[in-house]
Amino acid sequence: MNHSLKTRLLIGTVVGMAAIPLIIGAIIYSIVNRSLLDSFDKNLHSSSKNLYSRVHQQNGRIHAEWDAANLSNYQIGQHPDYFQLYTNDGQVVARSPSLGQGTLSPIDMSQGNLAYQNLTLPNGQNGRLICLEFLPHFDPDNDEEENGDFFENEEEMNAFPKPKHDRRDNDEHDEDDEDDEDEDDEDEDERNTNEDRAEDHLEELDREFREFSNYHEILAERIDYLAGVMHRLAEREKAQKNDQNIARDLLIQRVGEEVKLASLSLNELENRHEEWERLEEKHDEGDFIDRKEAFIEGFKKQTKTVTALIQGATRALRNLMKEHRQLFSHLKNQRQEPLILIVARESTELQSQLRLLQILLLSGALATVLLAFGVGYTVVNRGLRPLNQLAKEIEGIHSRSLGERIELAGLPVEMLPVGERLNQLLDRLQEAFQRERRFSADVAHELRTPIAGLLSLIEVTAMRKRKEEEYKETLDDCFEISQGMQKVVSSLLLLDKLETRQIPMVPQSCSSRELIEKSWVAFSEQAQTKELQFTNHIAPTHSLDADPEILRMVISNLLSNAVEHTDHRGSLEISERGPHGLSFRNSGCQLSQVSVERVFDRFWRGDCARGQTGQHSGLGLALVQRAISALGGQVEARLSGKDGFVIEIILPPTRTNASW
Amino acid sequence: MRLLLVEDYKPLQKSIAMGMREAGFAVDVTGDGEEGFWYANSNDYDVIILDLMLPKMDGLTILRKLRKNEVSTHVLILTAKDQLDDRLEGLNSGSDDYMVKPFAFSELLARVQSLVRRKYKDKTPIVEIGDLKVNTLSQQVWRGEEEIVLTQREYTLLEYLLRRRGEVVSRTDIWDHVYDFHSSATSNVVDVYIGYLRKKIHKAELPTLIHTIRGKGYTLKAQS
Numbered sequence: 097m098n099h100s101l102k103t104r105l106l107i108g109t110v111v112g113m114a115a116i117p118l119i120i121g122a123i124i125y126s127i128v129n130r131s132l133l134d135s136f137d138k139n140l141h142s143s144s145k146n147l148y149s150r151v152h153q154q155n156g157r158i159h160a161e162w163d164a165a166n167l168s169n170y171q172i173g174q175h176p177d178y179f180q181l182y183t184n185d186g187q188v189v190a191r192s193p194s195l196g197q198g199t200l201s202p203i204d205m206s207q208g209n210l211a212y213q214n215l216t217l218p219n220g221q222n223g224r225l226i227c228l229e230f231l232p233h234f235d236p237d238n239d240e241e242e243n244g245d246f247f248e249n250e251e252e253m254n255a256f257p258k259p260k261h262d263r264r265d266n267d268e269h270d271e272d273d274e275d276d277e278d279e280d281d282e283d284e285d286e287r288n289t290n291e292d293r294a295e296d297h298l299e300e301l302d303r304e305f306r307e308f309s310n311y312h313e314i315l316a317e318r319i320d321y322l323a324g325v326m327h328r329l330a331e332r333e334k335a336q337k338n339d340q341n342i343a344r345d346l347l348i349q350r351v352g353e354e355v356k357l358a359s360l361s362l363n364e365l366e367n368r369h370e371e372w373e374r375l376e377e378k379h380d381e382g383d384f385i386d387r388k389e390a391f392i393e394g395f396k397k398q399t400k401t402v403t404a405l406i407q408g409a410t411r412a413l414r415n416l417m418k419e420h421r422q423l424f425s426h427l428k429n430q431r432q433e434p435l436i437l438i439v440a441r442e443s444t445e446l447q448s449q450l451r452l453l454q455i456l457l458l459s460g461a462l463a464t465v466l467l468a469f470g471v472g473y474t475v476v477n478r479g480l481r482p483l484n485q486l487a488k489e490i491e492g493i494h495s496r497s498l499g500e501r502i503e504l505a506g507l508p509v510e511m512l513p514v515g516e517r518l519n520q521l522l523d524r525l526q527e528a529f530q531r532e533r534r535f536s537a538d539v540a541h542e543l544r545t546p547i548a549g550l551l552s553l554i555e556v557t558a559m560r561k562r563k564e565e566e567y568k569e570t571l572d573d574c575f576e577i578s579q580g581m582q583k584v585v586s587s588l589l590l591l592d593k594l595e596t597r598q599i600p601m602v603p604q605s606c607s608s609r610e611l612i613e614k615s616w617v618a619f620s621e622q623a624q625t626k627e628l629q630f631t632n633h634i635a636p637t638h639s640l641d642a643d644p645e646i647l648r649m650v651i652s653n654l655l656s657n658a659v660e661h662t663d664h665r666g667s668l669e670i671s672e673r674g675p676h677g678l679s680f681r682n683s684g685c686q687l688s689q690v691s692v693e694r695v696f697d698r699f700w701r702g703d704c705a706r707g708q709t710g711q712h713s714g715l716g717l718a719l720v721q722r723a724i725s726a727l728g729g730q731v732e733a734r735l736s737g738k739d740g741f742v743i744e745i746i747l748p749p750t751r752t753n754a755s756w
Numbered sequence: 757m758r759l760l761l762v763e764d765y766k767p768l769q770k771s772i773a774m775g776m777r778e779a780g781f782a783v784d785v786t787g788d789g790e791e792g793f794w795y796a797n798s799n800d801y802d803v804i805i806l807d808l809m810l811p812k813m814d815g816l817t818i819l820r821k822l823r824k825n826e827v828s829t830h831v832l833i834l835t836a837k838d839q840l841d842d843r844l845e846g847l848n849s850g851s852d853d854y855m856v857k858p859f860a861f862s863e864l865l866a867r868v869q870s871l872v873r874r875k876y877k878d879k880t881p882i883v884e885i886g887d888l889k890v891n892t893l894s895q896q897v898w899r900g901e902e903e904i905v906l907t908q909r910e911y912t913l914l915e916y917l918l919r920r921r922g923e924v925v926s927r928t929d930i931w932d933h934v935y936d937f938h939s940s941a942t943s944n945v946v947d948v949y950i951g952y953l954r955k956k957i958h959k960a961e962l963p964t965l966i967h968t969i970r971g972k973g974y975t976l977k978a979q980s
Contacts, residue, residue, distance in 0.1 A: 555860065
């Protein structure tokens with residue numbers, strides 16, 4: 097199938113021009129799309145951060161410290177945002193009121209701990225969600241505070257109450273423990289006998305009792321605190337421990353018992369307060385002071401014991417806590433289970449922006465395509481106009497108007513060679529046409545005459561009944577005419593073959609003299625009749641390089657022509673013309689110089705050759721010329737002297753030129 | 757009727773001459789242009805059939821020279837040249853008809869006869885004078901209802917007289933138009949043939965048609 101140059105150019109132009117805006121549009125769209133999505137996602141992320149940054153985990157429980165401002169966007173409304181908080185194992189921790197019956201499902205986050213996705217929101221709008229995994233803030237269980245208490249209370253406990261008089265009397269008791277104080281008290285009992293002093297002593301005892309009472313309250317608080325810490329420790333260990341540690345369990349248990357013991361001892365001390373009250377009531381009795389002193393003494397001893405107990409328990413507990421922290425510090429982070437937060441928001445605005453951009457870019461591209469088509473069509477059409485014009489001009493040239501030529505003036509430079517070649521082609525075509533027309537006219541004429549003869553002879557003979565001799569004569573005439581026609585046709589075919597070089601030629605060295613003598617045999621009778629004088633001047637060594645068949649035909653035709661045209665008793669001479677040529681000369685020529693130039697034309701005949709029965713077709717010399725030309729040689733005819741006619745043939749010296 | 761054939765191709769010379777003679781024409785033949793011109797110029801032919809490509813002098817030259825010499829003989833060009841230009845040139849050079857080879861002899865004959873009729877101003881091939889009827893195509897002659905069989909020469913003589921009916925035809929005229937150069941006859945042969953003809957067409961009860969004008973010649977007339 098033939099493809100159209102115009103269509104090709106047009107498609108090329110349009111595709112080329114359309115591809116550019118399409119590619120640019122696609123790039124712009126992808127950039128804008130990404131940047132819009134990025135900013136949307138950034139917003140979404142910051143909203144989610146607002147939420148997840150306030151999620152805490154404490155004591156294994158998750159709680160969010162969201163206030164109304166944080167949640168204002170997530171209420172039921174026109175265009176609410178949505179969120180849903182999951183634990184790692186898929187349990188819903190919290191969800192926005194705006195969700196209603198709807199839900200936000202976690203999405204695949206294999207790429208990281210953050211993912212975005214488009215979705216259809218519960219209210220049916222298009223939206224986009226962020227799904228992220230995060231660790232909630234981990235709030236440790238106030239361990240440090242407890243430690244602080246420990247130390248503080250310990251110091252408080254060291255401020256054990258000390259009676260003033262002891263300090264004054266005995267310097268060695270200053271900084272030492274309870275044993276020394278016990279001795280001081282015994283000394284006191286021995287010395288105080290005096291009334292005044294007794295009064296002061298009593299007062300001092302009361303004060304001491306009050307001091308102890310206060311101290312006991314401190315101790316009670318201390319025990320409560322220890323018990324609380326103990327309890328929490330036990331609880332936590334139970335919850336956190338993976339493997340059973342019996343030794344530690346026993347230790348905890350023993351410390352617990354110590355605390356309990358301290359508590360019981362303190363209770364006992366508290367009970368002794370009532371004993372003091374009863375002692376007060378008996379202040380009239382003589383041994384009141386002594387009994388009071390004894391009581392205080394016992395009170396002091398017991399207090400010392402309890403204090404020691406508490407101090408021991410405190411120390412043990414402190415160690416336990418220290419161990420606990422060491423044991424479970426690594427578990428702190430493990431216990432922080434990641435949470436999954438999904439926040440969704442309407443993206444209709446974003447999408448409408450993107451849609452608008454799409455429409456703008458596509459319509460831009462479409463407009464460019466249309467423009468490209470228009471421009472391309474015009475340009476291509478205009479560019480191809482000379483081609484169309486040329487085609488039209490060529491179309492106008494047919495076999496009857498071969499004289500016309502293509503106008504080269506208006507042609508573009510690129511098409512100038514085409515035009516020139518076409519004109520050259522037309523030149524050759526016209527020449528060939530003219531030659532062919534002349535030739536076919538000649539053929540028609542040459543065959544028409546004998547045909548007319550045949551028809552006329554046959555028709556006239558058949559017009560009436562005739563004698564046998566008459567019929568025979570007509571038949572003879574017809575036979576002769578047909579022979580003549582056959583000769584013309586053969587000659588024409590041979591001519592055509594010579595002209596189109598269809599005859600295979602095998603050049604070889606031929607003896608000229610021998611060839612001429614052999615050919616002469618056919619004409620000798622006619623020559624005798626005309627009493628011609630035939631002279632062959634060719635040396636026996638002279639030879640020609642040519643195809644023998646063709647050369648024989650040439651010589652035969654030349655001899656025939658010469659014998660035919662030589663006058664009665666005229667002469668015919670053949671001589672060498674150089675090493676590769678022959679010259680035929682005959683007398684009796686009646687041709688003019690103009691006629692001589694035409695002797696090689698097809699069907700040209702001198703006057704004397706006409707009027708026969710078709711034996712002389714006027715093709716003989718034409719055949720000679722075409723054959724010599726086919727052999728690569730030259731042939732020439734000229735007048736010589738008064739009535740001499742000379743034909744010379746010259747063949748090429750080497751056989752290479754003759755091969756084809 | 758006398759006809760000149762100028763044609764250099766022997767088979768055509770032969771066949772046309774034979775056909776024309778058998779059709780009642782006295783035919784002179786030549787294959788040479790110069791000879792053809794000389795014949796045509798010096799004889800009163802009824803029709804000349806002229807080829808164009810001739811040795812020595814071509815047909816158109818002969819024609820132009822004849823017309824220049826005021827020879828008004830009807831000329832039919834018979835040639836192998838069939839191009840329009842050739843035909844126009846031939847007709848415009850003074851010929852009366854143009855025929856292209858190859859041709860049907862019957863057509864050539866009809867055209868030649870047509871030219872003869874034109875010369876003697878007849879319109880139809882059947883000519884009647886009194887009760888004598890002659891078909892110039894089939895060469896049949898009737899006197900009344902009776903058909904008369906004539907020899908070639910007698911018919912040629914009758915036709916010539918018939919063409920010039922009512923006129924006085926001299927012996928020379930008859931000689932010129934009934935006999936060609938091949939005829940080896942003497943001049944009194946005309947009288948002999950007139951005698952033959954009279955004998956054949958004369959009927960006792962019917963009026964005489966061929967009259968002798970003494971000292972001048974003969975005339976063919978219905979009433980004397």
